[in-house]
Amino acid sequence: MRWHRRPDFKVSLPLVVTLAAILLGGCGLGKQSTLSPAGPVAQAQLSMLYESLAIMTVIFLVVLGVFVYSLIRFRARKTDQALPKQVHGSTALEIAWTIVPIIIIVVLSITTVHYAFALGTPQTGKGTVQVQVIGHQYWWEFRYPGTGVVTANQLHIPVGEKVNFSLQSADVIHSFWVPELGGKTDLIPGRTNNLWLEASRPGLYYGQCAQLCGAGHAYMKFTVLAQSPADFQKWLRHMRHDTVSATTPAEKAGLALFKQNCATCHTIQGTPFHGTVGPNLTALAERPTIAAGTLPNTAEGLAAWLRNPPAVKPGARMPDLGLSQGQIQSLVAFLQALK
Ligand code: HEC
Ligand SMILES: [Cu+2]
Incomplete structure (x- = not known):
């Protein structure tokens, strides 16, 4: 009997490289990248990412090392007469690989909980700005309490000052995220979540709803204009219009x-x-x-x-x-x- 020939299945290297480039392009240092932090919150979040990446790299290398060592050290040899001695269980090993992951998880959860609370606690002090964010299907409302200023889809913040956000939703769950500044905190109907952010350098930053909220979700973007505190105050004053001009x-x-x-x-x-x-x-x-x-x-x-x-x-x-x-x-x- 003849076996069927296996179909020729060749993986084309150029194809793989192109696909990988397209996919990884989405993670690059672009307008919406967590890898180019522009403020202390994004910086703290990135440090945490690197911290867990470092732990994972060490685990990966240790496991890979043991694996490769075992492959070589215990490979089948021509001179082998019978099965090697069979081992069932090792109390020392079992205890070690239970305790080590527990330690790792405890370390990671302590940092996570620490940051989660630190970033969710409204900041106080001179210059702290308050903004109320209300998520709507599919746009963003920004209110500056005490000033009467309400705007949409373009947030203005002062550079170098902490901005407290209170996050609410008018309909379904949305998520507030400005990758270069930090965040990704949900806006949940019926409750208020808190988050603070700070921009260390002036510029235009890009935000996006990060929680699937319906048909228009992908189009629920916003921009953050970080300007000097003086320009920011000027903008707030400018937004208090008494009249509009309609001349022509x-x-x-x-x-x-x-x-x-x-x-x-x-x-x-x-x-x-x-x-x-x-x-x-x-x-x-x-x-x-x-x-x-x-x-x-x-x-x-x-x-x-x-x-x-x-x-x-x-x-x-x-x-x-x-x-x-x-x-x-x-x-x-x-x-x-x-x-
Ligand atoms: C039934 C309510 C309704 C009516 C009537 C309506 N709009 Fe709107 N409009 C909306 C909603 C809701 C949005 C937000 C849509 C989105 O971005 O998903 C919007 C968005 C807009 C925007 C974009 C604003 C921004 O900053 O993104 C403009 C401009 C606008 N409307 C102008 C008008 C004009 C002009 C009219 C009258 C001809 C009008 N709208 C009538 C509900 C309405
Ligand atoms: Cu959304």
């Missing part, structure tokens, strides 16, 4: 359309519009993106959004309002004047 005919038409179609869901400071279903649009023109990082905040981006939000962003809670091209143009002019 298009802007005025946009304002009227907004009152009819949008005011039930959106607030704009300095106007009588106080809807709370959607993001607060005060100074909207200053955000880099709209719809939580889905589109650039340009005339084209805004027009695409107003034409049909759920077509642009799956699951978006803003309906297609059936606006005409002309209406969209006026609304875009009005929105771009919100500074």
